[in-house]
Amino acid sequence: MMRRAWLAISLLGLAACTSEPALEPAWSPVFDELDGTLLSAWGPSLDELWLVGGGLGAPGEALAVRHDGDRWTRIESGTDETFWWVWGSGPDDVFFVGTGGYIGHWDGASIQRMESPTTSVLFGVWGAGPNDVWAVGGDPLGAGERDLIVHYDGSTWSTVTLADPPGVALFKVWGAAADDVWAVGQRGVILHFDGRAWSASDSGVTTDLFTVTGASATDVWAVGGSPPTLLHNEGSGWSRMDNPGLAAQLNGIAVGQDGSVLVVGNNGVKWRREASGAWFDEFDQPPFLDLHAAWLAPDARDGLVVGGNFNAPAAAQRVGVAAYFGATPPSDVWAGP
Secondary structure (H helix, E strand, C coil): CHHHHHHHHHHHHHHHCCCCCCCCCEEEEEEEEECCEEEEEEEEECCEEEEEEECCCCCCCCEEEEECCCCEEECCCCCCCCEEEEEEEECCEEEEEEHHHCEEEECCCCEEECCCCCCCCEEEEEEEECCEEEEEECCCCCCCCCCEEEEECCCCEEECCCCCCCCCCEEEEEEEECCEEEEEEHHHCEEEECCCCEEEECCCCCCCEEEEEEEECCEEEEEEECCCEEEEECCCCEEECCCCCCCCEEEEEEECCCCCEEEEEHHHCEEEECCCCCEEECCCCCCCCEEEEEEECCCCCCEEEEEECCCCCCCCCCCEEEEEEECCCCCCCECCC
């Protein structure tokens, strides 16, 4: 299955190479049948880009795929846990979190499992630097840990105890600085870290929030659902934004330094905002499977969406998809089996 998937991808790319590259930004396929669902993308550019995911209960190793500007390489993960999120401070300092409380670290040569203070799912990870990294998670069904926040100080991961725990699973974490960090979770919960302590921030909604990210302290976004929810914080509180299209649930969002925004959700939802503020609803462009995360290069010239059948039953064979938006798609050369 793996070899057939990559062969299909290579043939797609070979056909594309016979024509002139597109001069105008457009959507183009990257992967359409990976043997694991894709859940996250991170990197400073197409020259250092990671896509991660896994089987979510189906057999197989965690999925970690790296693009170095010339080719894609599948990196051995050494675990059958699923990677939910990836973040790094640089090419030799990348963190992975996932099921079973998994925390892994890439040092430029291999992914090594780190000692974790939890066995609950960790859904998100972000850091202000290599010695100041946050991860969040918990049990969405309420049977296990809730309000789960763990922190890495450069040597040890430890659990953070909240003064006023909201009693929810937390899904993502992102910060504009070490003393300006946000976490989002179930029931519209948003928490903020000011460098000393975590406290609640009024989101104005009660829907589950799945991703938070931004470009600065005055340009922070969060998404969730259902109903589909798009929130923006310009430094004075959270406001609900009008949805630029129809959707059932929003899962991921990426923000560029120029004000560009890329939002994704179930059923192939793709909402794109240009720096001018104009929104485009591009659900009619493939892929049409559920999309979990979005990525934008800092200059917003390159964008990527990832997903698959992650909402399928646990016994289902997982499939991963990715699509690129821009003028110069990443190479389709594959350096693995």
